[in-house]
Amino acid sequence: MTSGKLIVITGPSGVGKGTLVKLLLAHHPDLSLSVSATTRPPREGETEGKDYFFLSRDQFENMIETGELLEWAEYAGNYYGTPRQGVEEKLQAEEWVVLEIEVVGARKIKQSFPEATRVFILPPSLAVLEERLIKRGKDSKAAIAQRLEHAETEIAAAEEFEFCVVNDDLDRSLVKLEKIIFQPSQKD
Numbered sequence: 001m002t003s004g005k006l007i008v009i010t011g012p013s014g015v016g017k018g019t020l021v022k023l024l025l026a027h028h029p030d031l032s033l034s035v036s037a038t039t040r041p042p043r044e045g046e047t048e049g050k051d052y053f054f055l056s057r058d059q060f061e062n063m064i065e066t067g068e069l070l071e072w073a074e075y076a077g078n079y080y081g082t083p084r085q086g087v088e089e090k091l092q093a094e095e096w097v098v099l100e101i102e103v104v105g106a107r108k109i110k111q112s113f114p115e116a117t118r119v120f121i122l123p124p125s126l127a128v129l130e131e132r133l134i135k136r137g138k139d140s141k142a143a144i145a146q147r148l149e150h151a152e153t154e155i156a157a158a159e160e161f162e163f164c165v166v167n168d169d170l171d172r173s174l175v176k177l178e179k180i181i182f183q184p185s186q187k188d
């Protein structure tokens with residue numbers, strides 16, 4: 001790797017961003033994942049500093065005010081944001097950094113990093129997205145309904161992004177993502 005690169009993976013909740021990013025990092029240990037800050041309480045099994053930096057609203061708002069976040073957004077009642085320092089240090093060290101973030105934040109990244117490679121992950125259909133959210137078993141019925149409603153607006157913005165991948169078959173989607181990241185000039 002000859003220079004730093006910022007890779008942004010975005011798309012609606014439940015589309016498979018986390019699953020794809022995990023596979024991508026397992027196949028390419030050179031890539032570095034940015035750990036986000038959030039005011040959402042930790043879920044069972046989540047670790048501070050590994051999955052997220054878990055902050056109070058006051059702490060998060062302080063980071064916004066002091067410009068410590070590269071981007072941030074409010075999603076389903078909680079704040080989520082990318083700590084600036086870690087990403088900038090990694091890019092300066094010529095690392096390739098992956099952000100897995102929701103759509104509003106991914107949009108904002110374009111302003112500070114016009115060169116970023118941004119990939120929007122699409123579900124094969126809204127029905128499949130709903131199925132995945134239900135199967136994942138992490139969200140209440142009401143939360144799933146809220147996420148699906150939100151997904152429709154997010155999907156309408158997909159065309160703004162440099163690349164789109166429909167996450168149908170997981171292995172095929174991973175290959176498409178790898179092509180976008182490592183061979184962006186080649187068309188398939």
Ligand SMILES: Nc1nc2c(ncn2[C@@H]2O[C@H](COP(=O)(O)OP(=O)(O)O)[C@@H](O)[C@H]2O)c(=O)[nH]1
Pocket residue numbers: 011012013014017018036037040071072073075080081082083100101102103104105106
């Ligand atoms: N803008 C922004 N979104 C983030 C960040 N970190 C995570 N997210 C997004 O916030 C949304 C909710 O994340 P989470 O509560 O972990 O739920 P899940 O990804 O749906 O399981 C997801 O779409 C994440 O991609 C961040 O640093 N900035």
Ligand SMILES: Nc1ncnc2c1ncn2[C@@H]1O[C@H](COP(=O)(O)OP(=O)(O)O)[C@@H](O)[C@H]1O
Pocket residue numbers: 011012013014015016017018019020132133135136167168169170171173
């Ligand atoms: N290509 C796929 N085919 C079938 N199920 C998938 C696929 N990608 C992800 N999933 C499943 O869908 C659910 C949501 O995926 P997840 O990675 O948590 O989404 P996100 O991070 O976008 O919220 C998980 O249960 C995951 O195992």
